[in-house]
Amino acid sequence: MGYYDIDDVLTDNAEIPCKFLHDIPGLGYLENNPGGSIHVNSQLKLPLWLARVLAIVEVAPEVDPITGIASEENTPFITLMTPEAFSIKVINAIKTDPVALDIHSINPQFYALAIKWIGLFGDRDLAEIVSELLLKRAQVINSHANSITISYKNDSINHNSKSMNNQTVFTLTLDEFEKKIFKQANESYKDIKKWMFQS
Known part of the structure; x- marks a missing residue:
């Protein structure tokens, strides 16, 4: 398998069910809601190459400006569900x-x-x-x-x-x-x- 292997490309494009763990503004078009947001617990199918990245990259927790305490631990954008x-x-x-x-x-x-x-x-x-x-x-x-x-x-x-x-x-x-x-x-x-x- 490699960069130019058509089977590898097709595998990476397989749609994987995902659950969003954060509200993400501007991505509403993925749910046929252009200009809107994707909300927490929204479930979508994303290509494996994208889902893999979003499941690894973590979002830093929001810090309360008054107390300076983070609301939660780092979490990824999505969690992958079994295809x-x-x-x-x-x-x-x-x-x-x-x-x-x-x-x-x-x-x-x-x-x-x-x-x-x-x-x-x-x-x-x-x-x-x-x-x-x-x-x-x-x-x-x-x-x-x-x-x-x-x-x-x-x-x-x-x-x-x-x-x-x-x-x-x-x-x-x-x-x-x-x-x-x-x-x-x-x-x-x-x-x-x-x-x-x-x-």
Whole structure:
């Protein structure tokens, strides 16, 4: 992942639900209230790149001009709430049947978002769930990637139409990281089978 990685850019643009901890003048346009303020406890979805910064940067407490005492401790602008991709409903679906799950419909950059989220909060439970999910799905990805037939006559690759339809439906459920794994595994199997029939 890097500055020019499109998947990283798309992951950083994933919308994260946030709760504002302060009144902020001039940002009312985020709530379709141009010129107004965002008020304490307002909940909005912000892109991860912005939400991450606002959750880290702290606002200094107001100091009473008469007593000189601060009203409260430093607090960030917002607090991050759990995105839909890691909700209890999704986690339960992952635990129930990780292979049949349509990860792409949950989030096309599911694993990349999980890595960023785990890094932000050090969420070991989520890390274990996502690791187990990838392990179980990788076995099925590998199986689909290996479903290629080779013609003995001209050493060309022939795809069974039913197999191709199954692969197409299956790949639509993969997130972008899984698609890369599938493509690399598929190309490796093709190369191995070509080499075997040349011998």
